Amino acid sequence: MIRLEARPQPSAVMAYATPVLAVLLTMIFGGVLFAVLGKDPLQAITTIFWEPVFGEFAFFYRPQLLIKGAPLVLIAIGLALGFKAGIWNIGAEGQYIVGAICGAAAGLAFYPTESAFIFPLMVLAGAFGGWAWAMIPGVLKVKFGTNEILVSLMLVYVAEQLLASMSLGLLKNPEGFGFPGSRNLQQYASAHNAELIAGTGMHWGVVAALVAVIFAYALLARHRLGFAIRVTGEAPRAAKFGGVNPGRLILFCLGTSGLLAGLAGMFEVSGPAGQISIDFNVGYGFTAIIVAFLGRLNPLGIVAAGLLMALTYIGGDIAQSQLGLPAAAIQVFQGMLLFFLLALDVLTNYRVRFGSQEVA
């Protein structure tokens, strides 16, 4: 018989080993899934994990790693701060959309003026948009005790409608022959988030993600606010006894994660995506939740997890086009990763014992 025995202390080894185990289990069960779909599992797995980095067309896919990884990391860093404190912002996707809308709108307002001030202004607008969207669940939670999970999630759908409305209305390209979508910011030099080094995928969003990682790391390790976040997540009553103001902490965590998600949206719309359109958002805000947990809510871990998830995105695309795997299979594959990770988490606090039952 198998049973779980509580560890006196959380295991440090397991905390680092479980993400690796989860990736391995995902490969095994993902392989089974692909085999059932009639594909060669080994080929599918290598297509997803090997092709983008070392394959024939790696020169094309490698920059994609940064382009897809940066928004994931940027959003996940913000989410991790909240998750550590037990504040569950599930609506990063909505904050990402609103950040993109605000950023793009700020740039387009000056079209076609060229100025060095436009891009920084767009950055501020994008950050503000995401922050403001996240403050809605924040203020409602602090004032009325609403559940931030529900409110932030529902606001994603509101943001999607807003996005559609903007693409068809206020931000529609007047010279776009009636097609939905805004002007392409890639063709507006002052507002374009161009590659900083050509051919690397390195844009301002990558820089912002790295800054956010360093900032979050220092905050959690060395700052009082980071300590407050950790204590609140571990023992809310102890945190309150220690002097943490729970309301302020909720607003800080939701605000910061919204701000970073808004930034991610702004860098995306002004760079890789180029324009506000109905299908602008591709689920980065939700995938970032997986990234945050896969990275153990640890800033450095999130960088690794963000790159890994970016890899499955790119590899998934290749597998779709080359092997004809359905898109849903790739999503199941990504979902498995979170599933195994959360399931294996139990090993951090418990050890598995084989043998007869004995209650202590």
Add this chain to the structure above:
Amino acid sequence: MTPLLALRGLTKAYPGVIANDAVTLEIAPGEIHALLGENGAGKSTLVKMIYGLVKPDSGTMQMRGADYVPTDPRAARSAGVGMVFQHFSLFDALSVAENIALGMETPPAMRALATQIRKVSETYGLPLSPDRTVGDLSAGERQRVEIIRCLLQDPKLLIMDEPTSVLTPQEVDILFETLRKLSAEGTAILYISHKLEEIRALCDAATILRGGKVVGTCIPRDTSARDMAELMVGSTLATPKAAAHNTGNVVLDVTGLSAPAPSAFGMALKDVTFQVRAGDVLGIGGVAGNGQDELLAALSGETPCAPGMVSFLGGDLSTIAPEARRGLGVLSAPEERLGHAAAPNMSLTENAMLTGAAREGLSVRGLLNWPKTRAFAERIIAEFDVRTPGPDNAARSLSGGNLQKFVIGREVLQRPEVLVVNQPTWGVDAAAAAAIRQSLLDLAAGGAAVVVISQDLDELMEISDRFAALNEGRLSAPRPTSELDVEQIGLMLGGAHGIEVAHV
């Protein structure tokens, strides 16, 4: 006469520790048998084996001459063993009858059960209405629910784990009447406690455990409390002594403190007024749930109160946040060690940061100084004799007594002007409790104002200069402890809450 229960050579080892080492014990029918020992002496393991929660490694148990091998609590109950735990397992939102039904294998229909509950409660002088919601009951009444739950199964042996820790002296008297009546009817009682005077008043025999071994048996009536205590501890006990000290100016002034109940099952504070001078130890007694947690929260700053209610050295403290209060020198230690006074999964170093940041200079402009915090944690561990491999261990890995020493030490070493503690020695063994009490007395001797909130009246009588009782959120006027005896204190605590002694 065959003993009701005979334990022979019971041994149970856990990795690294032998919890019970060849324990032999006999209980006759109708006997009230005390099981004495410090925390960690093996009392809990022993009764868990009797109640079928733990399987012994070796040794035998016999019930009325027949082999008794309980595989689980259900088997123990059907063999006639009932147990009342120290921590109640009751649902606040359910009624008394519903709670009792939940603990039964085959509960009868609600109406029949209610009749049974009324009958048992009248027979044993434990008045209790089956329809009341448990959340509204006092601790003493909740205990009655647990006892009645056991009595409904008609036990031959009733195990009681620290039953009086939550009762007023008058309630204790009533409980003892009930237990004596049960004993007279032939029910044996295994009574676990470390309150020696109670054992002397109640029990027919006592077995003393230390380090998992039986170190002695005695007839409590004929043995002095001090002798029993020294058997338990295995050495002579140092009684905490207050050094001669003078009281100074009023440091903490609480005037008309009122606050609404923080939750549905909390207690509102009503017009609480007291003053504490430098060098003064004010003891606040009361049965659990009468506003102790709320009073501590108001003094620590966790719950803000209206301006003018709490002042420190003449300055208004009422609206100042916990962190700023600590900066001024007003410190506190709440009752609940894990989850309130300390974060269970965090290391002792991190827990030292929790309250030490401001006053020990562990955080400068928001930046945390971890090496200095670690040194502070190590100082607490050394000076308060906290048994742990080191400051990197999680708080939850410490035993209750050791963590309590850490929590109290953390506040005492910050040289407070005012220290408020709630249940400073709850669940702590005698030696550690004496050390904690001594540190509180030393603190007062050094000129601090100390407020000790406790349910342990012996403790309050021992260390406090003045005593006040908290009852239903109201505080009585403090009186010098030397003028009071236990009877008067019991009346101050609200007497027996209008319940009566068993009609034998």
